[in-house]
Amino acid sequence: MSIYIARSPAVSARSLDGEMIIMSTKDSKLFTLNEVATEIWQAADGRTPLSRIVQDVVCAKFEAEPEAAYADAEDLCRRLAEHGILVISDQPLESAR
């Protein structure tokens, strides 16, 4: 079963040169995302399952192998969630920005 991901409202984010920089507005910690992570972040609308994001965005744009790509994407999302800059749920999230 796939997870759903949404960008946390407790961040400021900006795409610069095609890659995202994100700052937590809780503790001013700074994060930078690479190209693949940026695509996942931008697709994190809370309604699209991560499996679909991986299939439609990661695999399509970066020619990644679906199973490994999903595992990497889920690992990334869980790490970002630990820092409070991404929200993860088993159900669609209504509070997506």
Added chain:
Amino acid sequence: MTSDTVIEIAGIPILLRSHDSVFEPAVRKYYADFITPVASVAPVELTVEVDASGFPDPETVGAGGAVPVVDVAWTGDRWRLERFDFRGEWSPGTGRGQVCLAQPQALQSIDSVLRILHSILAVPPGGCLVHAASAVRNGSAFVFPGVSGAGKSTLSGLIPSDATLLTDEISYVRQAEGGYRAFGTPFAGNLGAPGKNVSAPLKAVYLLNKGPRNKIDPLSRKEAATALLRNVLFFAKDPELIRTVFETVCRLVASVPVYRLTFLPTPEVWEIIA
């Protein structure tokens, strides 16, 4: 007897009202270049008291290499600030506040209070305080961010006679006249002396990096924003303040070139800064 002293940094006056006979002359001497006449209404007024009671023994602070904690919090209608050597509060609504210092002659205490207040006051008009040296040369300002040991004071100590040092430690950058402007601050680093109270349009930012030879490399906007944000002073963990500073820095790197300056600690480094 009450004495009022106004210290104006980056065009923002802060009035310090004190009854302490030791505090006031020490402040006037150290901040001499930033003292302005007392206006009828100052936007920020701080009543300063000196009372060591309730503070920890200075001998025990920093024992074992511990870094003193600065606590800056928004309580709903005022900022509360506290460290081992001062505690106080300031209300943006009234513009008034008070601060209690543990020692009258400890200039670093009031200096830290001023740094914290300016790190808050700079934000609404599109500015921020940056851990950086800065200087004015040929009518333009240059800012040199860097962590401790990156070379801020070293570069500042090599400044040529035709340039003016704004600070060797904490730079003040603010949106102005369709661009950005850097202001002199009294906030000193290893040089131990205040900067000059002048300002100029910001022409470039050079991220400091000591190396085997002098060279300049351009940074991407992502690299520039990341580097600059890592050097912004965030004393207050306030979401709106952080959000505004983030946007300010992103706008700044879109309009001001940011480079990495690798340098040898010799005066020749200033020949490539332009």
